[in-house]
Amino acid sequence: MWRVQLGGGARRSESRSDFMLLTITSTHRPATELGYLLAKHPDKCQTFSLAYGEAHVFYPVVTEERCTAALLLDFDPVGLVRGRRWGQHSEGTLAHYVNDRPYTASSFLSVAIAQVFGSAMKGVSKARQALADTPLALDVCLSAVPARGGERLLRGLFEPLGYRVDVQRIVLDEAFPEWGEGNCFELRLRADVRLADLLTHLYVLIPVLDDQKHYWVGDDEVDKLLDKGAEWLSVHPMREQITLRYLRHRRGLFRDALRRLMAGDDPVSEEREAEKEQEEEALERPMSLNDQRLGAVLAVLRDAGATRVLDLGCGEGKLVRVLLKEQSIAKVVGVDVSMGSLERARERLKLDRMPEIRRNKVELFQGSLTYRDNRFSDCDAACAIEVIEHIDASRLGAFERVLFEFATPPTVILTTPNVEYNGRFQSLPAGRFRHRDHRFEWTRREFQTWCTRIAERHGYAVRFLPIGVEDAEVGAPTQMAVFQR
Numbered sequence: 424m425w426r427v428q429l430g431g432g433a434r435r436s437e438s439r440s441d442f443m444l445l446t447i448t449s450t451h452r453p454a455t456e457l458g459y460l461l462a463k464h465p466d467k468c469q470t471f472s473l474a475y476g477e478a479h480v481f482y483p484v485v486t487e488e489r490c491t492a493a494l495l496l497d498f499d500p501v502g503l504v505r506g507r508r509w510g511q512h513s514e515g516t517l518a519h520y521v522n523d524r525p526y527t528a529s530s531f532l533s534v535a536i537a538q539v540f541g542s543a544m545k546g547v548s549k550a551r552q553a554l555a556d557t558p559l560a561l562d563v564c565l566s567a568v569p570a571r572g573g574e575r576l577l578r579g580l581f582e583p584l585g586y587r588v589d590v591q592r593i594v595l596d597e598a599f600p601e602w603g604e605g606n607c608f609e610l611r612l613r614a615d616v617r618l619a620d621l622l623t624h625l626y627v628l629i630p631v632l633d634d635q636k637h638y639w640v641g642d643d644e645v646d647k648l649l650d651k652g653a654e655w656l657s658v659h660p661m662r663e664q665i666t667l668r669y670l671r672h673r674r675g676l677f678r679d680a681l682r683r684l685m686a687g688d689d690p691v692s693e694e695r696e697a698e699k700e701q702e703e704e705a706l707e708r709p710m711s712l713n714d715q716r717l718g719a720v721l722a723v724l725r726d727a728g729a730t731r732v733l734d735l736g737c738g739e740g741k742l743v744r745v746l747l748k749e750q751s752i753a754k755v756v757g758v759d760v761s762m763g764s765l766e767r768a769r770e771r772l773k774l775d776r777m778p779e780i781r782r783n784k785v786e787l788f789q790g791s792l793t794y795r796d797n798r799f800s801d802c803d804a805a806c807a808i809e810v811i812e813h814i815d816a817s818r819l820g821a822f823e824r825v826l827f828e829f830a831t832p833p834t835v836i837l838t839t840p841n842v843e844y845n846g847r848f849q850s851l852p853a854g855r856f857r858h859r860d861h862r863f864e865w866t867r868r869e870f871q872t873w874c875t876r877i878a879e880r881h882g883y884a885v886r887f888l889p890i891g892v893e894d895a896e897v898g899a900p901t902q903m904a905v906f907q908r
């Protein structure tokens with residue numbers, strides 16, 4: 424049937440059907456827990472029937488230190504053509520029989536990932552949820568990816584997502600070196616990443632590599648793309664190319680997807696967003712926690728003598744408005760990933776009707792806190808107020824580097840909810856976060872440990888201040904860290 428050469432590329436097997444191999448290796452000890460995350464037992468070899476062949480899952484390496492799961496696709500390429508499963512308009516020409524698709528990673532692999540590792544891709548693990556939420560040291564090998572655009576494309580797609588990328592061009596046939604090299608690459612990706620994020624990246628980007636033929640583009644593809652890719656894709660430097668290739672150059676769909684990505688959302692989800700904000704505000708209003716937060720931030724900025732302030736994740740511009748009224752502050756720069764929020768900020772601040780002298784103090788732009796940006800460097804204080812908990816835990820390392828390694832403002836102020844306090848909010852059901860978009864909420868200890876490590880690594884001093892009325896047992900509702908160089 425099939426023959427596996429670990430560490431090598433895909434090889435044609437003796438039979439008519441052929442295969443494509445994806446391996447995922449974890450070195451996060453005990454590495455065998457990878458089996459729980461994938462919901463596939465390391466001692467078994469399991470086979471799944473797919474529309475165009477079979478998928479096998481097995482573990483070639485199973486030790487406490489290192490565990491490798493393999494997903495092997497075993498195609499029936501001729502059956503594929505005969506069944507015309509890849510589109511109504513395809514013709515049974517010779518090209519369909521004589522092609523390299525079956526040996527390469529393709530949209531079929533994406534379908535298989537979604538089908539075979541569905542729960543892992545959603546980030547759900549019955550047995551090991553905490554581990555599913557944690558970035559793990561993962562090493563992925565794809566035996567043969569077709570990449571029109573070559574190594575540069577592969578790097579351009581995966582490096583901004585934090586992967587170390589190794590690429591090796593595959594010789595068409597080792598028995599006939601004179602045939603030369605094809606458009607196929609062995610691709611190796613390494614990162615500390617949540618398994619769900621890794622699978623989602625592969626799910627979206629594999630069909631993008633496979634630009635030549637792509638069989639599953641329909642209107643619902645826009646939804647699939649936004650569902651799986653929205654957050655990281657909207658800030659990916661290659662988002663236009665990814666969207667265009669994923670949607671197979673169908674301009675209408677492409678524009679629709681891009682508009683929705685860049686707007687941060689469609690009108691329906693804009694409403695949902697506003698609703699979510701209101702929920703959080705209503706929860707905190709009796710204490711006017713928001714005002715206390717802004718007051719505390721302003722006090723620190725004054726104390727630091729800041730004149731040029733960066734508001735990272737500025738949202739609707741609450742802090743920007745406060746800072747604009749401050750005589751000592753000469754420049755306020757608000758950054759947010761969501762175009763919708765920036766638009767609301769412009770409206771709420773009434774930017775177009777503002778006297779010019781004040782208008783010149785403000786700058787708002789779209790950007791991501793997890794990508795290096797030179798525009799972040801020109802300030803003497805940066806604030807991220809109630810923002811870190813909106814960033815995927817796996818991207819916090821990128822946020823740290825962007826801010827503390829590259830931008831390096833003399834003062835940094837971070838605030839985030841103190842989860843220990845949640846029980847004190849009467850209207851918040853137990854176990855629920857304060858906002859539906861929060862990826863996590865930390866205890867004081869978790870926040871302080873994270874901040875202290877950052878300060879040590881990047882040469883800052885850090886102190887912690889409570890915001891809101893402090894409870895003897897669980898502390899204050901909001902926690903603030905002030906970093907200074």
Ligand code: SAH
Pocket residue numbers: 735736737738739740741742758759760761764790791792793807808809810813814
């Ligand atoms: N600081 C504001 C808004 C907090 S809500 C306030 O205190 O009112 C969190 C904000 O962070 C949202 O507007 C969201 O769009 C933004 N955000 C989340 N992830 C981001 C990222 N990676 N880059 C930039 N902004 C981000």
